[in-house]
Amino acid sequence: MPDLTFFPDPAVDRVLGVVMELAQEVYALRQKLGALEGTAGEEGGTEARDAFVARILVPLTYERESPAPEFQAP
Amino acid sequence: MSVAIGKHATDARPFAGLDVFVPADTRARIDFVLGLRHHWAHDVFVALRDQYQARVKAIGAKLRTGEDAGPIVESLPLYPVFAWFERNIQKMMWRALTEACEADREQLVAALNKPVSSPIGSLELEPHLRLPDYYANTEFHIQPGGVWSADINAFIYELGAKVIFLGKNDDYAFHRLFTEKGVPDGDYRDILDMGCGFGKSARPFVDRFPRARVVAVDLSAPVLKLAHRQSEKLGKRIAFYQRAAEDTRFPDSSFDLVTATMVIHEQPMPVVRRTLAEAYRLLRPGGRLAILDYHRTGDPFRDFLMIGHARRNNEPFMGHILQVDTAALAREVGFRDTALLPFDERGAGPREDGTWPERSDWHFPWVLLRGRK
Numbered sequence: 504m505p506d507l508t509f510f511p512d513p514a515v516d517r518v519l520g521v522v523m524e525l526a527q528e529v530y531a532l533r534q535k536l537g538a539l540e541g542t543a544g545e546e547g548g549t550e551a552r553d554a555f556v557a558r559i560l561v562p563l564t565y566e567r568e569s570p571a572p573e574f575q576a577p
Numbered sequence: 578m579s580v581a582i583g584k585h586a587t588d589a590r591p592f593a594g595l596d597v598f599v600p601a602d603t604r605a606r607i608d609f610v611l612g613l614r615h616h617w618a619h620d621v622f623v624a625l626r627d628q629y630q631a632r633v634k635a636i637g638a639k640l641r642t643g644e645d646a647g648p649i650v651e652s653l654p655l656y657p658v659f660a661w662f663e664r665n666i667q668k669m670m671w672r673a674l675t676e677a678c679e680a681d682r683e684q685l686v687a688a689l690n691k692p693v694s695s696p697i698g699s700l701e702l703e704p705h706l707r708l709p710d711y712y713a714n715t716e717f718h719i720q721p722g723g724v725w726s727a728d729i730n731a732f733i734y735e736l737g738a739k740v741i742f743l744g745k746n747d748d749y750a751f752h753r754l755f756t757e758k759g760v761p762d763g764d765y766r767d768i769l770d771m772g773c774g775f776g777k778s779a780r781p782f783v784d785r786f787p788r789a790r791v792v793a794v795d796l797s798a799p800v801l802k803l804a805h806r807q808s809e810k811l812g813k814r815i816a817f818y819q820r821a822a823e824d825t826r827f828p829d830s831s832f833d834l835v836t837a838t839m840v841i842h843e844q845p846m847p848v849v850r851r852t853l854a855e856a857y858r859l860l861r862p863g864g865r866l867a868i869l870d871y872h873r874t875g876d877p878f879r880d881f882l883m884i885g886h887a888r889r890n891n892e893p894f895m896g897h898i899l900q901v902d903t904a905a906l907a908r909e910v911g912f913r914d915t916a917l918l919p920f921d922e923r924g925a926g927p928r929e930d931g932t933w934p935e936r937s938d939w940h941f942p943w944v945l946l947r948g949r950k
Contacts, residue, residue: 506664507664507888507889509656509657509660509661509664510657510661511657515657516661519661519665520665523613523665523669524669526609527606527609527610527669530605530606530608530609530612531602531605531606531609534601534605534608535601535602535605538601549611549612549615552608552609552611552612553612553615553616555609555612556609556612556613556615556616557616557620560613560616560620560621561620563658564616564620564621564624564655564658565624
């Protein structure tokens, strides 16, 4: 049974799913790299995560281009 | 025995205080989903509301209900984005949580089924219980297999219950708040929690009313096993039974307080009515009813999104509960002194003046249904 779709062209639903899966993997790899390099953030911090997500989603959220929040690599 | 997510995903150590390891990669994926949900609940929701308000103002629309707002909201550029993320964040979350729990599946399932030594509470399962169709045929919250079809699903669900609150409910403060502020003072001897899940809604009653006998029912054997183990580990004496809220089979007039948290929106309306009637039957004269669930707010924008949430989150019966005056239903089965009060989970609890809390982010429209036999 096909899943719910929300965009006029269902291909957009699928492509967005692919993009989010990739973004999730990039985030996981960044975290792993940060751990290996000893540059990982402090336990409990969510600012870097939220900035990473915002950087990806801001272009979807606002019709006109908005400056992304300052992003600091872990 | 528990699975939990860490605050940060870079740490290769197991989560502090836990006997289960969750791989760092998996924790990072869960962390990312939390970030998505935070952004969706704040930025995307706020931007959508801005678009809605601008459109309503531009066309001079006079809207009263969620249904009125529907065509306008659905025409907004951001609406497909909001809707897509609402559903797909949930699906990504279950995938990541399943990955987390599957990593230790054998250990978790074995521990779940190991008998508790010298229990202070009890667990009574019904291996031959036929689950109601409305329950067995629905994957509530889009959780694959629901909470009942496999033991591991209980752990996945428990972890999901934490994630859904964006890490703000790790110690289940939400349920403590309901217990402390949603239930009137009283010398309760017997308390029943309907649809207790893995016990998070029942345990606070042991603390607030230590002299009472606390009984809890749920349909799912896996979550009841988890509820029993966790309660024993925490020293909370609770008697768990695998029974339906609408048909508990306990004697008439055997409780002073009956509660249900996040339960009736998962029931078809005839079952909601039967659950309320069952609560009335079980209560002694003067006994109290306290149910925490959802209700429409009167804000057409929020109400429309909540109606859509029901569809996007696989909550096929939630739409009914948003339409119906559950206080009137409670009166129909015999309750008196009923009230339906908005409930602010940030600390204030029930709002006696009936107004909804001012908040800019997306949040559930919690409402407390109170009544008395």
